[in-house]
Amino acid sequence: xxxxxxxxxxxxxxxxxxxxxxxxxxxxxxxxxxxxxxxxxxxxxxxxxxxxxxxxxxxxxxxxxxxxxxxxxxxxxxxxxxxxxxxxxxxxxxxxxxxxxxxxxxxxxxxxxxxxxxxxxxxxxxxxxxxxxxxxxxxxxxxxxxxxxxxxxxxxxxxxxxxxxxxxxxxxxxxxxxxxxxxxxxxxxxxxxxxxxxxxxxxxxxxxxxxxxxxxxxxxxxxxxxxxxxxxxxxxxxxxxxxxxxxxxxxxxxxxxxxxxxxxxxxxxxxxxxxxxxxxxxxxxxxxxxxxxxxxxxxxxxxxxxxxxxxxxxxxxxxxxxxxxxxxxxxxxxxxxxxxxxxxxxxxxxxxxxxxxxxxxxxxxxxxxxxxxxxxxxxxxxxxxxxxxxxxxxxxxxxxxxxxxxxxxxxxxxxxxxxxxxxxxxxxxxxxxxxxxxx
Amino acid sequence: xxxxxxxxxxxxxxxxxxxxxxxxxxxxxxxxxxxxxxxxxxxxxxxxxxxxxxxxxxxxxxxxxxxxxxxxxxxxxxxxxxxxxxxxxxxxxxxxxxxxxxxxxxxxxxxxxxxxxxxxxxxxxxxxxxxxxxxxxxxxxxxxxxxxxxxxxxxxxxxxxxxxxxxxxxxxxxxxxxxxxxxxxxxxxxxxxxxxxxxxxxxxxxxxxxxxxxxxxxxxxxxxxxxxxxxxxxxxxxxx
Numbered sequence: 001x002x003x004x005x006x007x008x009x010x011x012x013x014x015x016x017x018x019x020x021x022x023x024x025x026x027x028x029x030x031x032x033x034x035x036x037x038x039x040x041x042x043x044x045x046x047x048x049x050x051x052x053x054x055x056x057x058x059x060x061x062x063x064x065x066x067x068x069x070x071x072x073x074x075x076x077x078x079x080x081x082x083x084x085x086x087x088x089x090x091x092x093x094x095x096x097x098x099x100x101x102x103x104x105x106x107x108x109x110x111x112x113x114x115x116x117x118x119x120x121x122x123x124x125x126x127x128x129x130x131x132x133x134x135x136x137x138x139x140x141x142x143x144x145x146x147x148x149x150x151x152x153x154x155x156x157x158x159x160x161x162x163x164x165x166x167x168x169x170x171x172x173x174x175x176x177x178x179x180x181x182x183x184x185x186x187x188x189x190x191x192x193x194x195x196x197x198x199x200x201x202x203x204x205x206x207x208x209x210x211x212x213x214x215x216x217x218x219x220x221x222x223x224x225x226x227x228x229x230x231x232x233x234x235x236x237x238x239x240x241x242x243x244x245x246x247x248x249x250x251x252x253x254x255x256x257x258x259x260x261x262x263x264x265x266x267x268x269x270x271x272x273x274x275x276x277x278x279x280x281x282x283x284x285x286x287x288x289x290x291x292x293x294x295x296x297x298x299x300x301x302x303x304x305x306x307x308x309x310x311x312x313x314x315x316x317x318x319x320x321x322x323x324x325x326x327x328x329x330x331x332x333x334x335x336x337x338x339x340x341x342x343x344x345x346x347x348x349x350x351x352x353x354x355x356x357x358x359x360x361x362x363x364x365x366x367x368x369x370x371x372x373x374x375x376x377x378x379x380x381x382x383x384x385x386x387x388x389x390x391x392x393x394x395x396x397x398x399x400x401x402x403x404x405x406x407x408x409x410x411x412x413x414x415x416x417x418x419x420x421x422x423x424x425x426x427x428x429x430x431x432x433x434x435x436x437x438x439x
Numbered sequence: 440x441x442x443x444x445x446x447x448x449x450x451x452x453x454x455x456x457x458x459x460x461x462x463x464x465x466x467x468x469x470x471x472x473x474x475x476x477x478x479x480x481x482x483x484x485x486x487x488x489x490x491x492x493x494x495x496x497x498x499x500x501x502x503x504x505x506x507x508x509x510x511x512x513x514x515x516x517x518x519x520x521x522x523x524x525x526x527x528x529x530x531x532x533x534x535x536x537x538x539x540x541x542x543x544x545x546x547x548x549x550x551x552x553x554x555x556x557x558x559x560x561x562x563x564x565x566x567x568x569x570x571x572x573x574x575x576x577x578x579x580x581x582x583x584x585x586x587x588x589x590x591x592x593x594x595x596x597x598x599x600x601x602x603x604x605x606x607x608x609x610x611x612x613x614x615x616x617x618x619x620x621x622x623x624x625x626x627x628x629x630x631x632x633x634x635x636x637x638x639x640x641x642x643x644x645x646x647x648x649x650x651x652x653x654x655x656x657x658x659x660x661x662x663x664x665x666x667x668x669x670x671x672x673x674x675x676x677x678x679x
Contacts, residue, residue, distance in 0.1 A: 053593040054554070055571030060492035062565045064556035124554015124569065124594030131553055132533045139551070147533040149555055236561040237527050237666060382560065386663060387518065389501035390565035392492045 008277065013430045017423045018178070020273045021186075024420060027272070035413035042406020045399045046121060054124055056399045063382040063394040068122035071404050073250070073374045074257070075115030076156070076229050078411075081258030082108025083163055083222040085290070087215040096286060098429045099278045103269060104262050105167040106424070110414040111261070112160045114407045119152065121403060148228065148235045155228040159221050166218050169211050172197050173428035189421075226254045238381050239316040240309060249301040253370055256294035256340075260366035263287050265415070267360045269424055278425055281356065288348045288359045291366065295344040302337075302373075316386055323380040328393075332372050340369035454610075454620070455543045456601055457643040457671040458630070459653040460517055463678055464637035467515035469500050471629035471638065475519075478602060478628035480588045482574030495568040497599040498629055514677065517638070519629070520545060520566045520599035521662060521670030528558035528567070536596070543671065544601055552595040559596060563663050567598045601640070602627035622648045643671065 008016075049056050059066050082104040089097035120129045132143050132153050143150050175194035181187045197203060230250035233241040243249075263284065270279040306325070309317045324333045343365045347358040379394055396404075418424070475481065475498045484494045498519040505512040522545045528537050529545065536551035537558050559567035573593040576584075584590070587604035591597050606625050613620045622641055630638040641650030650673075653659070658675040 053570070053572040055488070055493065055593075058491075059571075061494075061568065062559070063492075064559045064569065119555075122556075124552070124556070124596070125592075126553075128553045131551070141535060141551075143533050144530070144535045146530040147557070148531065149533040149557060153533075232557075236531065236557075237563060238560060385565045386563045387501065387565055389499075389518070 008430075010431060014177070014427055016275070016277070017425050017427045020419060021178070021181075021421070021423065022183075028416060028420070032413060032416050035409040035416070038409035039406050039413060042403045042409070045402035045406070049121075049399050049403075050126060054122075056397060058395050058397040058400060060392055060394070062385045062390050063379065063392055065122070065378050065382060066394055067375075067396045067400040067404055068118045070371065070374045070378050071407060072115055072118035072122070073229055073378075074371050075111045075118065075407065076226060077250075077254035077257045077370060077374075078261045079108045079111035079115060079159070079163070079258065080222055080226065080251075080254040081111070081262040082106065083159075083166065083218045084255050084258065085262060086166075087219045087222070090211065090215045091219075096283060099275070099425045100262070100266065100283060100287075102167070102170065102422075102426050103265055103424055105163065105170075106415065106418050107258070107261055107265060108163045109160070109167050110411055110418070112156065112163060113414070114410055116156050116160060117407075119149070119156075148232045151228045152232060155221075155225045159225045162214070162218050162221050166214050168193075169207065169214060170426050170429075171422060172207065173199065174423055174426060177427065178423075223251055226251045233377065239314075239384070239386065240320045240381050241377075243305065245301065245305065249305060252294060252297050252301055253373060256291070256298050257367060257370035259287060259291045259294060260363035260370070263291065263359050263363040264367070267356055269419070270356075273419070273424065275425070284356045284359050285354065288354055288362075291344060291359070291362065292348040295341055295348075295366070299337075299341045302340075316384075319384040320380050323384055324376055327380075328383075329376055329380050333376055336369045336372040336376065338369075339365035340373070453644055454606075454642045455644040455671070456522070456606065456625070457641065457650055457654065457673065458519075458601070458627075459639045459650050459659075459673045459675060461637045461639075461653075461675040462514070462516060463658075463675065464635040465500075465515045465517060466635050466637075467500050467502065467513065468634065470632045470634060471517055472496055472498055472500065474628040474632035475599070477583065478585055478588070479600070480574075480584050480590055481568075481597075482570065482591075483576050483580065488571070493571050495570070495597070497566070497568065497597070499566075516674065517629070518564060518566060518662070519672065520601075521564055521668065521672045522599075522601060524669035524671065525667055527561045527563065527666075527668060531557040531561050533557070542606075544603060544606075546600060546603065547596065547598055549589060549591045549595050549597065554594045554596065556596070563666055563668065567596055569596050570594060 057066060057068075086097070086101040086104045089101065120126050123129055131137075131139075132150055134143055172194055175190045176197035176199065178190040179187065179194055181190055227247035227250065230246035234243050234246035236242060266279050266283065266287070269275055306321065309321050323329050344362040347353050347362045383392055383394055385391065475496070476483070479497060481495050481497060488494070498517060501516045501518050503514040503516070505514065522543065524539075524543060526537075526539065526545045529539060532538075533555060534551050534553055535548070536553075537545065537547050540546045554569070556569070559565075559569065570591055570593045574590060585604075587608070602625075605627060609620055609625045613624075620642070622645065625640060627640055630640045639650050639653055641648040643651055643654065645651060653675065654673045656675055658678065659673050660676055661670045661673060664670065
């Protein structure tokens with residue numbers, strides 16, 4: 001029976017999936033409190049930075065971009081979990097997607113909310129961030145549309161809006177079911193959010209159509225967003241940033257880390273919410289195969305990127321290449337290769353070793369590896385500028401580290417709150433098509 | 440059909456300011472660096488910040504060492520904003536804080552800057568400085584601020600302006616006297632202070648100006664010209 005959650009009586013499914021909304025254990029409260037305090041600490045650190053200036057970071061000339069930009073690219077990468085995986089599964093109508101999609105879509109929205117903050121956090125005058133937005137203003141000026149940072153702003157705002165709608169649409173039928181909740185404030189919340197859903201045929205058709213359309217649009221947006229993020233680097237003339245393949249390279253890396261995040265979330269949900277009947281071995285098996293593919297693709301891109309730099313032997317690019325492969329950053333570079341390629345390929349490529357536990361281990365490795373990848377793209381290039389006299393070093397300050405830690409706490413916090421407010425698996429997807437089948 | 444406005448722009452355009460630096464004459468004394476700080480109200484760093492690479496110099500003197508001790512030769516190269524005609528810093532600024540003015544100067548509008556750092560990352564010469572904190576001057580240096588130059592708050596990028604305040608002053612007085620700007624009349628602080636007269640400033644549009652003649656010298660090179668940035672600072676290489 002566990003192999004086919006669809007075969008469970010609908011009443012039991014509803015019971016199983018709605019239960020987490022009304023009961024929170026001490027572990028939940030503990031984690032929420034810890035994460036909340038960490039987020040507060042991060043906000044305090046940001047407050048210090050706003051008060052004193054960006055001098056409280058480890059940035060200097062010429063390392064003008066540091067941990068904040070690394071975190072920005074990392075979180076935008078994580079956001080690719082939801083959209084791409086869920087949209088692809090929806091469009092191909094893969095039946096096994098049912099318990100995975102909402103968990104993935106929530107990651108997308110929260111990762112974007114967090115990632116989208118970093119370009120603001122890293123500004124010298126963060127309180128003027130809205131000057132990048134085109135609106136009629138007292139300065140009588142448009143922003144500079146030639147700047148990749150303006151493209152970035154447009155791309156990310158579009159993506160946040162799109163993924164919020166993409167998460168919301170499939171929630172509507174579940175909200176309608178929860179309208180009869182026993183807590184008044186919840187009843188009000190769910191009824192409001194269900195937009196008067198009655199479940200008529202017309203409504204179902206409209207919803208199906210909207211979700212299909214949204215899946216197509218969000219796929220295009222997701223790919224363009226991470227391409228634009230990559231272009232922040234590749235439109236510049238800094239050595240090794242100015243690469244034609246950064247667009248697809250970043251998209252692949254984003255999906256790769258997104259899958260890692262999703263596997264970890266799935267395993268956690270399965271364990272803590274007792275969803276063993278819903279998130280079964282097959283889901284992890286399929287996700288593992290997806291991750292294996294992305295690991296191979298990532299290796300292919302990384303190899304193409306570095307082998308062409310090495311063979312081309314252009315002095316400035318080789319300076320960065322040397323820093324990465326045998327200089328100050330060599331340890332982290334080779335760690336990245338191990339956790340992003342060697343470990344996932346071994347654990348997930350060999351069938352005997354592939355299990356939920358190994359998938360989670362590989363996923364943690366991939367998250368670390370992909371964070372390192374972004375660090376190794378941003379920092380070594382900046383510490384080796386074209387004029388050797390300007391060479392410098394960079395090590396992040398406590399403010400940057402605190403804010404980084406706080407964003408991971410923020411992700412967990414948002415997710416825990418979400419899982420308490422909304423069913424993390426779309427319940428209506430299990431609804432039998434004919435009314436007689438309802439238990 | 441020319442309108443009044445176009446005529447005005449045409450009149451404002453005849454200058455193309457540029458600089459020639461003779462590396463054979465540079466002794467590396469750094470008088471130019473000090474003059475630049477005094478003229479442009481550049482904030483003074485402290486030893487701790489300086490050790491972390493947080494020094495604001497619009498102009499720095501790079502040193503290149505040749506040979507082994509005690510047989511060492513040092514070569515100096517003053518590096519300032521090259522005022523590129525194809526400046527990589529300009530298109531990447533999302534708020535138009537850095538742009539090309541009609542006289543070809545690469546100017547920085549401090550009030551527009553939000554501090555994205557993109558311009559500085561894309562500058563191959565690493566000549567842009569950032570105000571990591573609100574600027575400070577040890578007593579009594581705040582008393583000698585140049586009233587012609589604005590003070591920059593913390594959080595904005597800044598860089599060499601070719602002493603645009605001096606250019607404007609000369610242009611205005613020439614306009615008032617209805618006479619052309621004479622060659623050598625505009626002198627940025629670094630040029631004025633150079634005891635070896637290694638730096639020459641002038642109008643590259645005037646073929647007879649000293650700077651144009653020197654720029655045509657056989658020793659003339661431009662820094663990282665291969666990037667297509669079209670710098671307006673010309674270096675005269677050492678003869679040997």
